[in-house]
Each structure stands twice: as C-alpha cells, then as structure tokens.
Amino acid sequence: MRDELADVLKGHNADYVEIRLEESQITRIIYRGERLEEVGTTSSVGGNVRALVKDGWGFVSFNHADKLRDKVELAIKQARLVGKEDSKFSQIEPVVDIVIAKTKRNPTTVPLASKKQLLDEYNDIILSTPKIQTSNIGYHDSRRKITFANSEGTYIEQNKLDLNLRLTAIATEDGQVQQIGLSLGSQGDFSAIEGLQDQVREMAQRAVRLLSAPHAKGGEYTVVLDPVLAGVFAHEAFGHLSESDFVYENQRLCDIMVLGRRFGDEHLNIVDGAAVPGLRGSYKYDDEGVPAAKTYLIREGILESRLHSRETAAKMGEMPTGNARALNYVFPPIVRMTNTFIEPGSVSLEDMLSDIKEGIYAKDWYGGTTSLEMFTFSAAEAYMIRNGKLAELLRPVVLSGNVFVTLNNINAIGNDLQMSQGGGCGKGQQVPLPVSNGSPHIRIRRCLIGGG
Ligand SMILES: [Zn+2]
Structure with missing residues (x-):
C-alpha cells in the first residue's frame, strides 16, 4: 500500500x-x-x-x-x-x-x-x-x-x-x-x-x-463546580476560543486572545493534548500526520498558545500542535480539541467549601450555549452550600457569564482531577468527534446563577 x-x-x-x-x-x-x-x-x-x-x-x-x-x-x-x-x-x-x-x-x-x-x-x-x-x-x-x-x-x-x-x-x-x-x-x-x-x-x-427539589434563588453566588461541569467549561467556554481557525477569522477574538496576556491567577493551567495517553481524544498523529502534542493554552494564568493545523500555524507564524482532525473521510481536517483539562491544584473539596457561608455546588452538565466569550450552561445537579457544608438538593441551575471574567474569578483549584469521556464535540458538520475533558473541583466567586 x-x-x-x-x-x-x-x-x-x-x-x-x-x-x-x-x-x-x-x-x-x-x-x-x-x-x-x-x-x-x-x-x-x-x-x-x-x-x-x-x-x-x-x-x-x-x-x-x-x-x-x-x-x-x-x-x-x-x-x-x-x-x-x-x-x-x-x-x-x-x-x-x-x-x-x-x-x-x-x-x-x-x-x-x-x-x-x-x-x-x-x-x-x-x-x-x-x-x-x-x-x-x-x-x-x-x-x-x-x-x-x-x-x-x-x-x-x-x-x-x-x-x-x-x-x-x-x-x-x-x-x-x-x-x-x-x-x-x-x-x-x-x-x-x-x-x-x-x-x-x-x-x-x-x-x-x-421533582420535589426547590429552585435556587437567582443571583450572584460563590459557586463550586464539580470536575464534570468544570471540564465542560474548559472545553466549551474556553477551548473553542483557542481553535486558531476561529481566532484567525475573527478580529475581535484576535484582539482578545493575545499570547502573553493574563487570564487568571498563577494557579490556573489549561491544557489540550492528544499526547496525553489512553483518553478518547488521544492519538499518535493528527489527520495531517503531525505528531500529537500537549499544549499549554494557559500556563500559570497567562495565555501561552493555541491549537493549530499546519495551515493556521503558518498563517499565524506559530508552531503546529497536532490538532487537525477530521470526523471521517468525507471531511477535510480542521482545528479541533483533543483532551482538554484544567490541571489540578492543591485544595481539597472540603477546604474549598469550608469558607463559603452561602453558595452553590453545581454538578454535571445538562446543556448550554456559547456566543464568543459569553456562555450559558445548565448544571444537571445542584446543591446549596451553607456554612461551609453541602446542604439541600436544588432543581438544575443555569450558570452564565463572560468566560474571561469567570477565569479571572476562579479562586480555588482542587487536587482531584477527573477526566470525563462521554459525549463528543461538534464543529461545523463534523459531530460527534471523540474528545475528553476534565478538571478538578474549582471555586468561582461572583458567578451568576439563574433558576432552572
Ligand atoms: Zn466542542
């Protein structure tokens, strides 16, 4: 052959x-x-x-x-x-x-x-x-x-x-x-x-x-996201904005996603990489034959790089990252995520909850939409946090905000990274592409919550 x-x-x-x-x-x-x-x-x-x-x-x-x-x-x-x-x-x-x-x-x-x-x-x-x-x-x-x-x-x-x-x-x-x-x-x-x-x-x-759970009262809360919802946030709200074909074609995004710009505190690291083994988004070579890599999108709070095909890398004067993927032979490869995750920090969930007087613990992902830097996500499961402890079950809640403000409002990163391997990513007609995403628990201050 x-x-x-x-x-x-x-x-x-x-x-x-x-x-x-x-x-x-x-x-x-x-x-x-x-x-x-x-x-x-x-x-x-x-x-x-x-x-x-x-x-x-x-x-x-x-x-x-x-x-x-x-x-x-x-x-x-x-x-x-x-x-x-x-x-x-x-x-x-x-x-x-x-x-x-x-x-x-x-x-x-x-x-x-x-x-x-x-x-x-x-x-x-x-x-x-x-x-x-x-x-x-x-x-x-x-x-x-x-x-x-x-x-x-x-x-x-x-x-x-x-x-x-x-x-x-x-x-x-x-x-x-x-x-x-x-x-x-x-x-x-x-x-x-x-x-x-x-x-x-x-x-x-x-x-x-x-069926018998109460609705959350809408407003701004300190919110703790579980690894599933935080992983979806990393992929949906931030990861898609790191896809260079999208950045290249969108002047507003180009102006925002300036390499070297600070997006969060020094504990925040967001990575994408097919070279991370054994996950649904893992492979050895992408669909242009470029070896898989592990790319720090955000390192210690600073925007470090973005995801590339050979074409977008050349056009933007950066290095290819092995992210050109095609759903199947009907499609040409385009820039896609692989395994996208927030790296673990050092805070336990217990400590993360302990200084919250009244807040919300949002778990799992039910659906959502993004429009450039704005996002609206439904958490599938939510609990009140009262006096540092998990309290009553709530109806699903809706979280919304600006991804850059939200990244900046992350004030604790857990020590319990978990990868989610369900679902798939959609871009253009190429859906569902195997990916994974993950995170440890993260805590976000001043997050806008609407009742489900
Ligand atoms: Zn996606």
Missing part, C-alpha cells in the same frame, strides 16, 4: 497533496423507553484527496479507491481554480509509522447480543424505578483503520477504537418533568461501561428526587 500511494502522489504540479483512506465498523444501539430503535453494525470504506496549489485547497472524497491518480488530478485542478498567492503551510518532518490500537476489552470482540443484554439490564433498572416515565439510551462503538500518505513522504497507518454510552432517566409527576443523564466513554475499552448497575439506579432515583 505504501509504495502504491507513493507512486500515485509522485510527479504532480502542486505545493502539497495528501491521501487519506479509511475502513470503519460502527455498532449502534439506541433505545427510547422500552422501544429498541436501532441495533446493528455498519461497515464503510472510503477516502479523500486534498491538494494545495498557490494557497488554494481542492478536496475530493470517494467511496471507491480505484483510479486514485485521477482523483489526485481532480483535487489539484480544483485547488488551482481558487489558488492565487504563495501557499502557507507549516513544514514538518515526514514520518513512516504503523499504530496499533491497544485496549483492555476490545468492544469489537464483544458479541452484539451481550452488548444488548447489558443495556437491557440498565434500561430495566431505570424503567422499574417508581415515577420514572421513560428512558433514553444511546450506545456506540467504532473501529477505524486510517491510512494517510502525503507528497512529502509521510506514510502512517493508525488503528483507532472508540466507545460512548449515554443513559437518561426521565421522571414525571403532576405535569412536572425532570431528567438526569450519565455519559461515559473510553478509547475502546468495553469494561468502562460494565458494572454500572448501582450508578444507574442512583441516577434514576436522583431524577425522581429532583
């Missing part, structure tokens, strides 16, 4: 050409209440060619990898139509490598019937809980083999595994509806979703308890 692709890539009049071939197998199991909506495994094969001529891109995707040379010529022809100036594309060392997926319990070796049986059991636990009206369950696992070659001599085969499960319990009483979800995932280790019976039961019971 390597020689064949090298041969196809030879002798073209282009600044750069790459070929990405993909074979994948995806299993999906979806329930709505008792109804099994989808169960099965689909296989697909495809690929694409991307070509750069005079700073213009051509992109051709296909399902049949025959006549590859013609496809390369077509991509170059397209690129030539848009290209007008000198190409800007960072130089990297060519690589030849084969990457095998390593996992404890490969989901592709677990029979479909066993997967269904496990989910049936979880669904029964949810649905048999009194006052639970219905459930949602979405399971997916995938195996991909991606072969990448470019005109600079790089040839990489990467095997990837991924697994994701979301369970939701929906409780109703007297016309009121409350729900709680549980999101889990792994880099293709099926055991990550086994043995969750107690957690699932507790989740369903918590959805029921919410």
Whole structure:
C-alpha cells in the first residue's frame, strides 16, 4: 500500500497533496423507553484527496479507491481554480509509522447480543424505578483503520477504537418533568461501561428526587463546580476560543486572545493534548500526520498558545500542535480539541467549601450555549452550600457569564482531577468527534446563577 500511494502522489504540479483512506465498523444501539430503535453494525470504506496549489485547497472524497491518480488530478485542478498567492503551510518532518490500537476489552470482540443484554439490564433498572416515565439510551462503538500518505513522504497507518454510552432517566409527576443523564466513554475499552448497575439506579432515583427539589434563588453566588461541569467549561467556554481557525477569522477574538496576556491567577493551567495517553481524544498523529502534542493554552494564568493545523500555524507564524482532525473521510481536517483539562491544584473539596457561608455546588452538565466569550450552561445537579457544608438538593441551575471574567474569578483549584469521556464535540458538520475533558473541583466567586 505504501509504495502504491507513493507512486500515485509522485510527479504532480502542486505545493502539497495528501491521501487519506479509511475502513470503519460502527455498532449502534439506541433505545427510547422500552422501544429498541436501532441495533446493528455498519461497515464503510472510503477516502479523500486534498491538494494545495498557490494557497488554494481542492478536496475530493470517494467511496471507491480505484483510479486514485485521477482523483489526485481532480483535487489539484480544483485547488488551482481558487489558488492565487504563495501557499502557507507549516513544514514538518515526514514520518513512516504503523499504530496499533491497544485496549483492555476490545468492544469489537464483544458479541452484539451481550452488548444488548447489558443495556437491557440498565434500561430495566431505570424503567422499574417508581415515577420514572421513560428512558433514553444511546450506545456506540467504532473501529477505524486510517491510512494517510502525503507528497512529502509521510506514510502512517493508525488503528483507532472508540466507545460512548449515554443513559437518561426521565421522571414525571403532576405535569412536572425532570431528567438526569450519565455519559461515559473510553478509547475502546468495553469494561468502562460494565458494572454500572448501582450508578444507574442512583441516577434514576436522583431524577425522581429532583421533582420535589426547590429552585435556587437567582443571583450572584460563590459557586463550586464539580470536575464534570468544570471540564465542560474548559472545553466549551474556553477551548473553542483557542481553535486558531476561529481566532484567525475573527478580529475581535484576535484582539482578545493575545499570547502573553493574563487570564487568571498563577494557579490556573489549561491544557489540550492528544499526547496525553489512553483518553478518547488521544492519538499518535493528527489527520495531517503531525505528531500529537500537549499544549499549554494557559500556563500559570497567562495565555501561552493555541491549537493549530499546519495551515493556521503558518498563517499565524506559530508552531503546529497536532490538532487537525477530521470526523471521517468525507471531511477535510480542521482545528479541533483533543483532551482538554484544567490541571489540578492543591485544595481539597472540603477546604474549598469550608469558607463559603452561602453558595452553590453545581454538578454535571445538562446543556448550554456559547456566543464568543459569553456562555450559558445548565448544571444537571445542584446543591446549596451553607456554612461551609453541602446542604439541600436544588432543581438544575443555569450558570452564565463572560468566560474571561469567570477565569479571572476562579479562586480555588482542587487536587482531584477527573477526566470525563462521554459525549463528543461538534464543529461545523463534523459531530460527534471523540474528545475528553476534565478538571478538578474549582471555586468561582461572583458567578451568576439563574433558576432552572
Ligand atoms: Zn466542542
């Protein structure tokens, strides 16, 4: 294969050409209440060619990898139509490598019937809980083999595994509806979703308890975020603003995201990195063949760097970070996060709570929106903090604010980093991309809370 692709890539009049071939197998199991909506495994094969001529891109995707040379010529022809100036594309060392997926319990070796049986059991636990009206369950696992070659001599085969499960319990009483979800995932280790019976039961019971919980009184509070919600904050509110294609195209963001600018106190470190091993956003090379890195977005409170593809790195005069990713062969790679997290500090949760007279403990993520630096997130679970201790359960609360003000208002960073591996990231049409995010508990002063 390597020689064949090298041969196809030879002798073209282009600044750069790459070929990405993909074979994948995806299993999906979806329930709505008792109804099994989808169960099965689909296989697909495809690929694409991307070509750069005079700073213009051509992109051709296909399902049949025959006549590859013609496809390369077509991509170059397209690129030539848009290209007008000198190409800007960072130089990297060519690589030849084969990457095998390593996992404890490969989901592709677990029979479909066993997967269904496990989910049936979880669904029964949810649905048999009194006052639970219905459930949602979405399971997916995938195996991909991606072969990448470019005109600079790089040839990489990467095997990837991924697994994701979301369970939701929906409780109703007297016309009121409350729900709680549980999101889990792994880099293709099926055991990550086994043995969750107690957690699932507790989740369903918590959805029921919410029916009789009071609303929080809106206003500004000192808020403690749990590792799940703080991790989502790091990804959604801040991480997307570190994606250089977005920064490059947005003058206002360019003016704000100035490297060297202070965004928080010296204990604040926010990192993104596919080189952090064993997580859903981990890999050895990105979809441009750039080795994965660990990038400090914020180090000791100062904006240190941002996430790049080879193109954005060249355009902004910075180094590539190995963050060019494509959802699958239908799409060209764009700048994406991988594993995004706030590094742990030294404060225990107990100490973090102890000097709060009246505050809110917000846990887990239920949904939200961002608009440039403004964010609105719903926490799935919340408790009052009274006199330094956790107090009554509240209805889900909504947190909103400006991400830069909020980063600056973080006044304690916990010692208990946890990574969340459920869900996936969306950007443009490329959703859901496997990522992880995490944080220790963090405390934020003057955070605006609205009732759920
Ligand atoms: Zn995202």
